[in-house]
Amino acid sequence: MEYMGNKEYWDDKFENRSDKPLSAEKSIIENIGYFKKGSVLDIACGDGRNTLFFLGEGFQVTGIDFSNKALERLNRFAKRNNYLVHTKQIDLSVINSLKNIGTFDNVLVNHYRLSKNQLEYVRECIADDGILFVCGFGWKHKVDTKIRKDDLIQQTDFEDLNKSFKLIKYSESQDDRGFIVTYIFKKIKS
Numbered sequence: 124m125e126y127m128g129n130k131e132y133w134d135d136k137f138e139n140r141s142d143k144p145l146s147a148e149k150s151i152i153e154n155i156g157y158f159k160k161g162s163v164l165d166i167a168c169g170d171g172r173n174t175l176f177f178l179g180e181g182f183q184v185t186g187i188d189f190s191n192k193a194l195e196r197l198n199r200f201a202k203r204n205n206y207l208v209h210t211k212q213i214d215l216s217v218i219n220s221l222k223n224i225g226t227f228d229n230v231l232v233n234h235y236r237l238s239k240n241q242l243e244y245v246r247e248c249i250a251d252d253g254i255l256f257v258c259g260f261g262w263k264h265k266v267d268t269k270i271r272k273d274d275l276i277q278q279t280d281f282e283d284l285n286k287s288f289k290l291i292k293y294s295e296s297q298d299d300r301g302f303i304v305t306y307i308f309k310k311i312k313s
């Protein structure tokens with residue numbers, strides 16, 4: 124699905140941002156200890172504020188997004204820091220776009236809502252004992268012209284993950300952006 128807008132919307136947004144990445148998501152920084160050392164797939168990474176944070180922490184990171192403008196910025200920021208980053212332009216509204224993406228120790232989904240169908244592919248690309256970290260606007264967030272009801276993470280989104288994942292942490296927070304939820308799942312050994 125598209126989150127908040129289509130590719131043109133996001134390309135335009137990234138093209139008009141200052142030449143500096145935003146800070147990483149607070150919840151990721153606070154919960155860094157839950158991630159398994161190794162690799163991270165950052166789904167809908169944007170221009171990479173979180174990817175850059177993980178690179179700085181010594182993870183190998185692949186960032187995927189449908190906005191080439193976002194990925195160009197991420198590659199530029201990484202180069203500036205002498206970080207090696209992998210990026211791939213992927214449209215997540217294409218049903219099997221995550222098929223054969225590889226295997227990762229961690230998957231991060233920050234401020235993007237995956238469909239249940241995409242979550243099935245995500246399940247397959249996480250290593251045993253790996254982490255699925257999801258953070259973003261939750262169901263109590265007030266819908267406005269930017270965030271649609273369909274963009275809000277619902278508790279039922281993850282009900283099909285029960286057999287392969289254990290929820291190890293859930294938290295809610297309210298800040299000036301709105302109502303934010305964090306889910307940290309650990310993959311059970313198959």
Ligand SMILES: C[S@@+](CC[C@H](N)C(=O)[O-])C[C@H]1O[C@@H](n2cnc3c(N)ncnc32)[C@H](O)[C@@H]1O
Binds near residue numbers: 126133166173232
């Ligand atoms: C709110 S931004 C979040 C970016 C980043 N995860 C962060 O936390 O800063 C949402 C991102 O989703 C991407 N996106 C939206 N729909 C998408 C789609 N169908 N396929 C791939 N990326 C998409 C946008 O390009 C944008 O980078």
